[in-house]
Amino acid sequence: VLTVVPPEGTTSSEFTRAARLREALKGAPSPSIVLGNGDDAAVLRPGGDVVVTTDVLVEGVDFAAWAPWDAVGHKAVAVNLSDLAAMGAEPLAYLMSLCLPRGFPEPHVEALSAGMASCGALHGLPCVGGDLSRTSGPVVVGVTALGTVPPGLALTRSGARPGDGIWVSGVLGAASTGLGLLSQQAGLSRNILETLEKFASGAHREAVRAQLAPTPRLALGRALRGVASGCVDVSDGLAQDLCHLLVASGVGARVEVARLPAHPSADPAHVLSGGEDFELLFTASDAAAVERASRACGVPVTRVGQVTAGPGLDLVGLVSLPGEDVGRLDMGEMPRVSGAQGLRGYVHFPAAP
Numbered sequence: 001v002l003t004v005v006p007p008e009g010t011t012s013s014e015f016t017r018a019a020r021l022r023e024a025l026k027g028a029p030s031p032s033i034v035l036g037n038g039d040d041a042a043v044l045r046p047g048g049d050v051v052v053t054t055d056v057l058v059e060g061v062d063f064a065a066w067a068p069w070d071a072v073g074h075k076a077v078a079v080n081l082s083d084l085a086a087m088g089a090e091p092l093a094y095l096m097s098l099c100l101p102r103g104f105p106e107p108h109v110e111a112l113s114a115g116m117a118s119c120g121a122l123h124g125l126p127c128v129g130g131d132l133s134r135t136s137g138p139v140v141v142g143v144t145a146l147g148t149v150p151p152g153l154a155l156t157r158s159g160a161r162p163g164d165g166i167w168v169s170g171v172l173g174a175a176s177t178g179l180g181l182l183s184q185q186a187g188l189s190r191n192i193l194e195t196l197e198k199f200a201s202g203a204h205r206e207a208v209r210a211q212l213a214p215t216p217r218l219a220l221g222r223a224l225r226g227v228a229s230g231c232v233d234v235s236d237g238l239a240q241d242l243c244h245l246l247v248a249s250g251v252g253a254r255v256e257v258a259r260l261p262a263h264p265s266a267d268p269a270h271v272l273s274g275g276e277d278f279e280l281l282f283t284a285s286d287a288a289a290v291e292r293a294s295r296a297c298g299v300p301v302t303r304v305g306q307v308t309a310g311p312g313l314d315l316v317g318l319v320s321l322p323g324e325d326v327g328r329l330d331m332g333e334m335p336r337v338s339g340a341q342g343l344r345g346y347v348h349f350p351a352a353p
């Protein structure tokens with residue numbers, strides 16, 4: 001729970017900062033939260049299986065120095081919610097830890113917590129605890145999210161079977177296209193809205209929004225309980241995340257590259273291997289049930305291929321991707337990827353050329 005007793009050497013401003021953060025992030029009351037932030041620990045009363053995930057964002061590694069602080073806060077919560085969505089879970093609560101350099105400006109802390117609070121409010125989950133400390137390095141924002149699913153109904157990566165169809169939600173390549181646009185943008189913006197105003201074109205603005213404030217597919221994940229045989233969220237690029245699912249299930253796949261739902265401003269490399277789409281990639285045997293789930297939650301899905309006995313992934317119709325390094329894609333244990341020449345997934349720290 002957010003430390004309210006100042007540690008040795010902590011200034012009173014840091015002491016009140018913790019209290020302010022706790023207030024900003026407490027969220028709405030919920031019957032599952034018996035005791036929220038403010039005691040030694042939170043007390044939760046979840047119904048069903050508890051699903052837990054964690055993600056940490058480090059300045060200079062997971063977000064750039066120009067990133068608006070409300071976007072960093074929003075994303076820190078959203079990436080965890082995307083993992084809950086991939087498990088078919090209902091969000092319950094989250095915990096956060098924040099390591100800030102000495103002298104980190106108070107308005108930035110407020111923007112960071114506003115971004116977290118707005119993402120939490122959007123999806124109905126409060127922050128039930130956290131910790132605040134100091135660092136001599138970059139800013140570190142860690143979030144652990146908890147969710148629930150009815151007993152035994154969590155979606156996993158390991159249930160795909162030969163003959164199942166493969167679907168992906170929404171569009172691919174928007175967030176990495178947005179990252180490219182933002183990297184070329186001169187001048188820093190203080191917040192998400194101000195940043196979006198710099199992009200007049202609808203497609204570009206959408207791509208920038210996908211990068212700054214991704215939408216976790218929670219409703220779709222829930223709708224896919226009992227329908228999807230395997231599911232993963234697309235955080236490192238479709239090809240790479242599909243390999244994780246295929247390896248976990250012990251199967252292969254054929255994917256029709258021309259069927260992938262590309263964002264209008266994305267280039268082919270971003271569609272297959274751009275990071276941070278946070279769409280759901282899933283397999284299922286019953287196509288009609290997938291259509292019903294998609295309609296029920298209003299999230300479009302596209303059938304992009306089929307699970308095979310494998311092993312290996314065939315990317316059918318892949319055109320060459322000039323300028324991309326070969327062999328950088330982390331396919332895990334995937335024994336064979338055909339058509340993957342020049343393809344790579346999202347890497348946090350690309351090796352120097």
Ligand SMILES: [Mg+2]
Nearest residue numbers: 083086233235
């Ligand atoms: Mg994931």
